[in-house]
């Protein structure tokens with residue numbers, strides 16, 4: 411049974427009604443991993459069914475001319491408006507985050523000839539680091555590694571110490587996937603710009619839960635994933651943002667027909683399409699974009715600022731419970747909510763061993779090496795009672 415406190419937090423939650431819009435998950439007591447895989451919306455189940463019957467089955471190949479070809483940009487504009495703070499024509503849905511990092515980082519480096527360094531941090535997600543290692547080898551570049559506090563993240567000061575007239579690009583995550591640290595995106599972007607470098611952000615752990623007004627903050631490039639707080643489903647396509655003023659200057663290297671100026675002329679010699687379409691490569695994953703349509707609409711309806719306020723309340727509550735009930739666990743996330751994204755990480759040497767037992771009991775956080783449990787709170791689907799049930803279950807598993 412939830413405590414009075416959890417019950418009253420849920421009763422006064424302005425977003426409480428949205429929980430009923432998600433597909434029920436039988437046997438799940440506390441889903442604390444919406445930052446890895448968001449839950450499906452009932453509307454998306456219906457949309458997928460309708461799409462398969464009416465559009466795919468009904469319209470067949472004609473569907474491409476009846477809206478599918480434009481969906482990557484239409485959905486991109488909706489993401490720009492409701493999630494990313496980007497004016498139309500700068501966002502597209504495509505590929506995976508990993509592939510988009512390659513496309514945009516390569517394009518950015520080619521646009522800064524004569525500069526041979528890229529700044530990246532050891533706390534960044536593996537793909538980000540691995541892709542830059544590959545590009546550095548391909549282009550003879552040097553990676554300048556930052557080593558942030560594992561319970562924190564990259565700061566403008568650390569970037570300022572590493573940046574120079576040799577820096578072409580800095581690539582960082584808005585919210586660190588392990589610690590949940592929310593970077594000062596605007597401050598770091600300014601430090602990079604002052605040195606003549608480009609700023610690229612990986613928004614996987616912020617998109618849909620933390621506002622990141624990309625246009626207002628002068629961000630050059632961004633990528634992010636569709637299956638975390640955007641609830642697109644396993645392997646949902648990712649999104650990319652390229653600041654309008656850079657679109658003519660940047661040329662991405664994975665040149666496929668869908669990014670060309672006239673795909674259906676099937677002509678000789680690649681010439682990129684104008685604008686954000688030139689950053690596409692192959693046939694867009696229309697089927698896999700369907701759930702994103704619903705989630706972006708839901709975020710627009712609820713309002714990203716209200717979502718962020720509940721996200722802070724959920725993580726504050728999680729930390730309060732951890733402090734009270736798990737005295738041996740160590741908070742491995744920033745304690746200041748202004749420096750924290752939508753999840754909280756706690757470390758304990760026994761968490762690896764406890765995880766299977768928690769999952770079997772329907773309590774689903776995730777584990778990150780070496781000994782961290784991430785408690786992900788997805789404001790539209792997570793209740794305060796769920797957070798409480800999760801922390802109680804962890805306490806009991808530790809006591810057993």
Ligand SMILES: *Cc1c(COP(=O)(O)O)cnc(C)c1O
Pocket residue numbers: 506507508509535537538583587612614615635648
């Ligand atoms: C989840 C995540 C990714 C995932 O990339 P994929 O190509 O979708 O596998 C990349 N970067 C960060 C920071 C992430 O959290």
